[in-house]
Amino acid sequence: MGATSLESVLDRNTIITKLKMNTKDDVIKDLAQKFYEQGYIGSVDEFVKAVYEREKEGATGIGNYVAIPHGKSDTVKKNGVAIAILDHEVEWESLDDTGAKVVVLFDVGDDSEGAKEHLRMLSMFARKLGRDEVIDALLKAQTVDDVINAFAD
Structure with missing residues (x-):
């Protein structure tokens, strides 16, 4: 049974705001x-x-x-998403x-079930991240609630 909504996928424990990191590597390791x-x-x-x-x-920077x-690996026990809101821009290969x-x-x-669920999650997030007001809310997010609210509507 796959996740049906963004709200069910967002985990307060894997969301970080005001993260002070200087490199892409540090961000990925921190979220991992x-x-x-x-x-x-x-x-x-x-x-x-x-x-x-x-x-x-x-490039995984979508602009x-x-x-x-994302990482696809047999070390993954359950699909999920971790979100970092950084306190400043870090260098990242991106489309823009x-x-x-x-x-x-x-x-x-x-496994194939993991891959299918990932595609569903990715398309849900991509739809939200295609909207300027969601991006604006995320860029301004100070708390975990701010992040969750940015995706909720």
Whole structure:
């Protein structure tokens, strides 16, 4: 049974606001650590490696200071999403040459059910992230509630 709504996918424990990081690598590792602490993945190192495998395939910065990296790995125990709102822009390969201030990291199970659920989640998030008012709300988010509210409507 796949997730039906964004609200059911958002986990307060994997959302960080006002994150002070200086590199893409630090952001990915920090979010991977959150996944690990909450039981989404079995290994931070394995998962981070999977994220970088995916990064080789093309830019995950979708523009407007938003990046949506993901890692597909058999270390993933359950699909989920971790979100960081950064306190300043970090360098990130993107479609419009902006860096990232909002990072939405997906973890994807290595089986076909995991992949299907991931596509559903990705399309739900992509629809929201295509809207300027959602991006504006995320860029201004100070708290976990702000982030959740930005996606809710």
